[in-house]
Amino acid sequence: MAEMERTFVAVKPDGLQRGLVGEIVSRFEKRGLKLVGLRLLQVTRQMAETHYGEHKGKPFFDGLVKFITSGPVVAMVWEGKDAIAIARATIGATNPASAAPGTIRGDLAIEIGRNVVHGSDGPESASREIGIFFSENELISGWSRNLDSWLTELVTK
Numbered sequence: 001m002a003e004m005e006r007t008f009v010a011v012k013p014d015g016l017q018r019g020l021v022g023e024i025v026s027r028f029e030k031r032g033l034k035l036v037g038l039r040l041l042q043v044t045r046q047m048a049e050t051h052y053g054e055h056k057g058k059p060f061f062d063g064l065v066k067f068i069t070s071g072p073v074v075a076m077v078w079e080g081k082d083a084i085a086i087a088r089a090t091i092g093a094t095n096p097a098s099a100a101p102g103t104i105r106g107d108l109a110i111e112i113g114r115n116v117v118h119g120s121d122g123p124e125s126a127s128r129e130i131g132i133f134f135s136e137n138e139l140i141s142g143w144s145r146n147l148d149s150w151l152t153e154l155v156t157k
């Protein structure tokens with residue numbers, strides 16, 4: 001049985017500038033994941049460098065940090081069975097030019113440096129990234145939805 005997972009998702013500054021926050025949140029809601037954390041914030045340079053630490057030294061790193069700190073982001077935690085892989089699939093390929101239609105990046109973006117949304121790529125990065133943006137008491141995972149039994153056989157009480 002697959003485990004319940006939490007994943008970190010963020011609407012990047014281009015998504016806010018373009019008025020896409022509602023559209024992007026809606027896609028995760030409709031998919032069936034459960035929202036357990038939500039924050040609007042300005043990412044600091046230090047947070048950005050920690051969050052994107054795995055890319056330090058790559059040619060696009062400075063531009064990436066500049067972009068993610070260029071305006072507010074909407075940081076979220078979504079929970080569900082296989083939430084990490086489901087969120088990544090909903091987001092689509094890193095480069096929107098090759099992202100499948102139907103995915104967020106495949107429908108709403110055209111290039112890699114403006115790909116509107118972030119999603120954790122595995123359990124370790126999810127837990128690390130959630131910790132950068134949220135403290136445990138800012139997450140509400142104890143709430144249940146009446147529709148859960150229509151989304152999953154794994155209904156938790």
Ligand code: DAT
Pocket residue numbers: 055060064093094112113115117118119121
């Ligand atoms: P993802 O965001 O799909 O997890 P990633 O972790 O490989 O992709 O890279 C983080 C972000 O960095 C990505 O969303 C956009 C930017 N990026 C990645 N590769 C890039 C490249 N070759 N040129 C410019 N920006 C890049």
Ligand code: MG
Pocket residue numbers: 119120121
């Ligand atoms: Mg990544």
